[in-house]
Amino acid sequence: MTKDENSRDHIQSLERGFAVLLAFDAERPNPTLAELASATGLSRPAVRRILLTLQRLGYVHGEGGRWSLTPRVLSIGQHYSASHALIEIAQPHLVRLAERTSESASLAALDGTDVVYIARVPVRRIMSINVSIGTRVPAHATSMGRVLLAWAPDSVVADVVGKDRLPAYTRHTITDPGELRRGLAQIRQSGYSIVAEELEDGLLSVAAPVRDRAGTVVAALASSTSSGRATVEQLRSQVAPLVVRTAEQISADYGHPAAVGKATSAVHTPRDGFF
Amino acid sequence: MTKDENSRDHIQSLERGFAVLLAFDAERPNPTLAELASATGLSRPAVRRILLTLQRLGYVHGEGGRWSLTPRVLSIGQHYSASHALIEIAQPHLVRLAERTSESASLAALDGTDVVYIARVPVRRIMSINVSIGTRVPAHATSMGRVLLAWAPDSVVADVVGKDRLPAYTRHTITDPGELRRGLAQIRQSGYSIVAEELEDGLLSVAAPVRDRAGTVVAALASSTSSGRATVEQLRSQVAPLVVRTAEQISADYGHPAAVGKATSAVHTPRDGFF
DNA sequence: GTCATCGAGTACGCATAGCGTACTCGCGAG
DNA sequence: CTCGCGAGTACGCTATGCGTACTCGATGAC
Structure with a gap:
């Protein structure tokens, strides 16, 4: 319509299909047509x-004039997981980390200015x-997010830090781009990031980078x-x-020629009986 | 092309788009065009x-002639989870069940002849x-699957049991339709299902139904x-x-007017310190 | 009871979105 | 240098997908 939004090599119906799905x-949850x-x-x-x-493809179900998504939409995500070996590799490490800390463990990747959870072992509900x-x-x-930004190409960082002021979610959120940039430099040095109550009051977390064979931080x-x-x-x-070491072990399993000592694949240590 | 496969009210490009995504x-994992x-x-x-x-929509990323999925495809599934309150409601119950049994807890729904995991708390890797x-x-x-089939409409059960012989995955898999049907009747009576080593050697599981407000088994x-x-x-x-009781509690939280005693929402009982 | 409203479904003719064929270009192997 | 393969592009055709406008049925107001 306008200029190149709708330019050639863009399939309108496909975009529309996703718009409906989303x-x-x-x-x-159960909209009408x-x-x-x-x-x-x-x-x-x-x-x-x-x-x-979509119904013919099994993603959507119509009944009594109302439509809803079927569990099949979840299988779409499976293709992401299946095509990224990292996720399967990381799974046992996440379980072990969660066991040893009695806290939820998560793996995430960067998508634009957001962080997306790509694997997770929940233990307890912390976030709202x-x-x-x-x-x-x-x-x-x-x-x-800070860890991922710390090692991301500058163009990506610029997308996030581009604004004059970043959105705040609590009164602790760092909103000054300069301060954030200094924080990223600090993370590159220490090798991990701790963020306390910047996304939600009472929420603390520690994160460390996971690298691929080439040393690029991928998660x-x-x-x-x-x-x-x-x-x-604490x-x-x-x-x-512990998080840093686990991240290094995941990296090693993923092919990163790590300097980590005897890093080897999950040697699982059961620590309890059936009950 | 043929007859009504491609009939009206079917958008070719949309189907093709999913075909590429899948x-x-x-x-x-990193195909070329x-x-x-x-x-x-x-x-x-x-x-x-x-x-x-798809790239413009952010689902796919092309680089050096090779394409890959981005984590954004995972957000598609989010819309399923977000539009089904059951999943969020069940989460704390799953965590609690996993804690008390020290085993993975799962919630699943039926999609055709398959069972799809819709929520899960992994504890230990059991399946291959x-x-x-x-x-x-x-x-x-x-x-x-057996639990879901036990209370599914007959047409759905027929889809699964329709064949003369069901595919076997181990030497214990029940492959006789009649025997399976009798098993389903048994499950309706006992209120739960135990399956041992029919999908994979060494794998045991117990399942119970989760009902909605109307009493229909939905998961x-x-x-x-x-x-x-x-x-x-054991x-x-x-x-x-424990599984039956937890399933009843989930059902109650989901609006099912249950006969379960003092069923109330997750009273979480922490059982360990930070380490 | 009637009328008004709203939404689902359908028909139909038009425009164009999307198609495949066929071409060029660039790269890597031999 | 040639050959083969894959990415990208051009282009003309038509089937594809479009929106307008209609019918039908259910619901609710009065």
């Missing part, structure tokens, strides 16, 4: 064609939102807890080394 | 248009495949272990009641 959310049409801005017949197509695989949080206010490993259960100093002295 | 998998074309059976220019569209959210397993050989809750850690009899006497 129009299902917490506010609209008309609701979807107004939510997406498409004409009713267009939405109908899309829904019937339910964090699951695929959940997105702003990179600049989380330990995993961040984190352990999260709440202010009632640990202090920043995190620094006790958890951070 | 062509990424473990065997083809030509590989995707031959994998999907589409022409190269068609695949190219689709890839460029890495089970994550979105993973699909055949319904007839798993405890969660199955399971606890899985390995033959080295428990016997079927599962039956100790784990099954």
